[in-house]
Amino acid sequence: MSSSGPVDSDARVIACIPADEGIFRIALEAPRIASACRPGQFAMLEPSPGAFPVSRRPLTFSSCDPEAGSVTFLFDVAGAGTSILSRSVEGDSVRILGPLGRGWETAPGRWLMVAGGLGIAGFPFLLSTADEAVVMAGTRTGRGTSCCPPGTVLATEDGSVGMRGLVTGLLEDVEWDSFDSIAVCGPSAMMRAVVARTPPRVLGRVQVSMESRMGCGWGVCGGCPVPSSRGGFMSCCKDGPVFRACDVDWERIS
Amino acid sequence: MSSSGPVDSDARVIACIPADEGIFRIALEAPRIASACRPGQFAMLEPSPGAFPVSRRPLTFSSCDPEAGSVTFLFDVAGAGTSILSRSVEGDSVRILGPLGRGWETAPGRWLMVAGGLGIAGFPFLLSTADEAVVMAGTRTGRGTSCCPPGTVLATEDGSVGMRGLVTGLLEDVEWDSFDSIAVCGPSAMMRAVVARTPPRVLGRVQVSMESRMGCGWGVCGGCPVPSSRGGFMSCCKDGPVFRACDVDWERIS
Amino acid sequence: MNPVTEGLPDSFWGIPVPGPVALASGTCGFGLELDAMGLLEDVALVFSKAVTPEPRDGNAPPRIHDTGYGLLNSIGLANPGLDRVLSEVLPAAAGLSRPLVLNVACESVSSFGSTVAALEAGGSHAGYEVNVSCPNVEAGGMAFGVDPAAVASVTRAVRLETRRPITVKLTPNGGDMVSAAKAAEDSGADAVTVCNTFLGMKLDWRTGRPVLARGVGGYSSPALLPLVVARVWQVGRAVRIPVIASGGVWEPGDVLELLAAGASLVQVGTGLLRRPSLPSELAAGIRELLCGT
């Protein structure tokens, strides 16, 4: 079916449960969004029915069940907004606008998915559309490991789970040419490091999901600039959040 | 025991229950306040642990049990603040500052207590200190009647309970000289009408409990002026809320 | 007399409007996104993102910070610039289901004139909003707005170039807004917009650094409504041209309060960013409130 622009509606909370330390999974009943959303797209969730905080929070679709009419998100309690969201209980109503932005350019073949921290959140959805995939994830302490899809190759900075070190360490033995598409999602510094380590001949296959503060999420406020390799800025919420790695000016990413 | 200035503390909610349509009774555990407060004094209650609303709400002590260390208030859901208060449940914590202001000048002898609307709230406490009393109360529709002390003589504008008409109607047959003290509490217009109907010879026995918006309740903001019959203003929270009727300039009361 | 309970305005600048709610500049692009979502129905007028003579990338990120109680922005008038607005945006906006007012921001008086002159060729827009109040740029912006003489010059420069209606968008960040409004009126403005975001800032005390790259930004919040009501009230009693209120609107009662204060039209900005459906929600809420009176 054809996607027909974002929908702004009140969604029933099906469940909101802790998934790991300080990480929650929320499932919402949002049939129109569930039947339209694509991997890598996101939604803006309103953390409170009151006036504050004044803006919504962007979250990537973690999974989607068009039949059941439901979508799920996996999120870190990062501050006030996500903390309010985490206190949602079954039956509550959450205002949600979506699907928003451009998702992953899905393509047949073999995928490499590289996540840093809760960058893993959207990969279950992307995986569900991929023929074949290897997933790698790095975290500081192993927190969030339980949210990774089965078979994920892990690295932790403290060595508590998987290889000790950064996720880029896992890339040392990667057979780059065996992958048709490479998806990277995580903190900016991690994505820059991954891109820096990618052999130039495969850079064209790399896509990244960028983060930015967002004022609106639907393309009008100009609050979410992503530096473009052609100069100037692209808009994270409209031109992204998923970009080709070579379209991003990594030197201007802080 | 001697009263030692107001105390600002977190009080445990013992109960908060509907007392009549849109009227709640809240009981708080506040031992130091319970052992210090006097009839006609009030407390400032903080309607929310968050920042909003920015100021507290004044409520008159409705009853006080120094042994049990508890105080109760009877309040109308008038707006945002009292609406938040009304949603308190047992075990919640409410910040309360009190006792504040000057209460009724209690005196031996016979009392007449005249209430309009929820002006009745503080009379149970005053009654508990009076030798003998007649209580009269007027409401528009009978709402709040169930909060009146047993034996209260009633008037309602719609005639649903007691005499049809205003509370001033009840005063027509009053034997003024039989009362040593007269206490009036209610909306300003009602108090002005009662005072206007009081024979001049007994005016010196009339006390009124004035209402005013309050910024602080503890005497520093200048937000609660009550026009004085000597010109200028008195402060409702510090010089009152109970005043001698003849100290108030009723012409400047709107 | 209370304008609110007498009935809501059904036209502005001679343009029929479905109600008093308009979209604030910089919070709705050129209206295309909302139109695609079918959400312009209850909108009086669409006030465009600021158009500048040259394309502007805008300020360095971060440009947005939600303090919890309000939004700080430091967009810096990012926009495709006059030429691309003429060649790409206005043709695309020609089919917009509600009239568009072009917000224009320049760094000099003469550039205000020439930019509007160029836009005159452009299309079917309903008028101009002359932006002398942007808090997020070094040159122009609120530097004009704080000075009534500069407001007068800018207004005259624009007035000379167009017969379409113009409103001058004033700043609350210094100077005397009432004098600025009178200067705009005397120089031929058809309305004034009261006002723009308030200069604001947030620092992270742990680092001592501002959270926005540019340091200060423009602050908006529903908690600022009383500041806007006061300014609309004061300006409304000093000028005879209509006042367009801009700032702090979140709920239906806020719109009615601004109308009661003297506004003829009420913009929504930050509330719209949060809820693209806000104009429709406000329209429904206003109907409900007025039924009860």
Place this chain on the structure above:
Amino acid sequence: MNPVTEGLPDSFWGIPVPGPVALASGTCGFGLELDAMGLLEDVALVFSKAVTPEPRDGNAPPRIHDTGYGLLNSIGLANPGLDRVLSEVLPAAAGLSRPLVLNVACESVSSFGSTVAALEAGGSHAGYEVNVSCPNVEAGGMAFGVDPAAVASVTRAVRLETRRPITVKLTPNGGDMVSAAKAAEDSGADAVTVCNTFLGMKLDWRTGRPVLARGVGGYSSPALLPLVVARVWQVGRAVRIPVIASGGVWEPGDVLELLAAGASLVQVGTGLLRRPSLPSELAAGIRELLCGT
């Protein structure tokens, strides 16, 4: 360099202080009520209610309105006036456990001078806060504050009469606060207070009437903190005398943020009205926050 994590100030104007939190004028009387409650311990300085040459009854009621998100006040400098302050208040305040700074408000330059001259005889107060920013009076008040030349004249007039330190309390409601601050500095002020309440208003749309008898009032709210931070930051970079922040403080982090922005002392007003114990709560909260760094 980040002043906050380097350690908090332990003196101001040479006066030892237990921390950076002071009490804002008009929200603590002359400190007597709080002292009686034993709540001055963590207070740096007590800024008194405005003293005027003549007694003032203040504005007609209602003078206070809680909008939910903030407080509107229209007190109008109600105070017993110079003579009774000298004969009754200052003697009573002599035993105050923390130093008192007298806030002074007058309607003319010469009256500022003569009022301070009279107060010089009065007592042991630590200094003066020159109030050129009250939004709630017809004459004087912020009419001075918006004009740097008037700020300079008032400051000089006061400077001539006293050797005690003086701070000039500036207005955010017009004019250019940075120029006003420089004018105060150049005219001999020992600090500037940034700032006072913001002009605000609430109307009841059903009646079309303002909720405050005087119409407009001074608005304060924790949601205004970013406006105060921006102004403290801008003024702090323009003057070398200390900046006393006033506005929007509710939580311990707010105090640290204002210090990071350049303030040397931070007043609490509306938050204090709500919680007389706020200064102690802030002191404890600040200790906790700084332990974590």
